[in-house]
Amino acid sequence: MEGHRARKRFSQNFLHDPGVIERIVDAIDPRPGQHLVEIGPGLGALTGQLVQRAGRITGIEIDRDLAERLRGRFTAGELELVVADALQLDWPQLARSLGGALRVVGNLPYHVSTPLLFGLLPIADQVQDQHFMLQREVVERMAAAPGGKDYGRLSVMLQARYRVERLFHVAAGSFHPAPKVQSSIVRMRPLAAGDLPRIAPQVFAQVVTAAFSQRRKTLRNSLGRLLSEAQIEQANVDPGARAEALDVAAFARLAERVVHVGASQ
């Protein structure tokens, strides 16, 4: 940490607890020959062990000062560093250039974690798995089951594409500076092609967004612009239910109906 002042605007909270770092890297279990991509290597707390175990990784870091430090610590053969905003990165191009299933990892900058998760959705079929440190509430929402207050758009959009697994919590004292929020590690494994909803992703997203945009309302109201009450029933969904009661499969049936209605108009 010496000589570097953590930048709030980049959500810089650096891990310093060797036990926690080892536990995270053990959960990732990097192996030589795999295509590891770390978002925000920072001062290299995780990077050191990732490089040690995988031999070579790719890092995406927005902060030029940190990038320079990383270049001083790792050879180009150990860490291929991309100095860029992970939100603006051409992820499909990176996946193509690495030529294999990506293992994406990172102690993510919390202020951009949700857009980053959505930004990675389009390359899920080129990903082996993702391991992230995130704000604990975000992990609860990602992994939530239908029926509870945590279950929402983030849960449905991610669970339609990945198996989401909460791994463990990390105490605020394991970081410097200590974040004001609590943190957890999550594992995401893309679902096999046969388990994915067979539906255009844009239509699926449109239905999920509409249903949760007014989550206290019944589906007959929140989806009124997309489907009539009868059409919601044809999808085998109760128009009097609320979005939070529906599982991913029910959203997929509703999206199918929207496609069907559009095609027959």
Ligand code: SAM
């Ligand atoms: N991996 C380090 C660790 O565990 O100690 C640092 C984690 S710190 C929470 C987040 C890191 O992401 C910082 O290095 C920060 O500069 C970087 N970062 C922030 N926003 C970013 C962005 N949009 N794209 C890429 N890196 C970003």
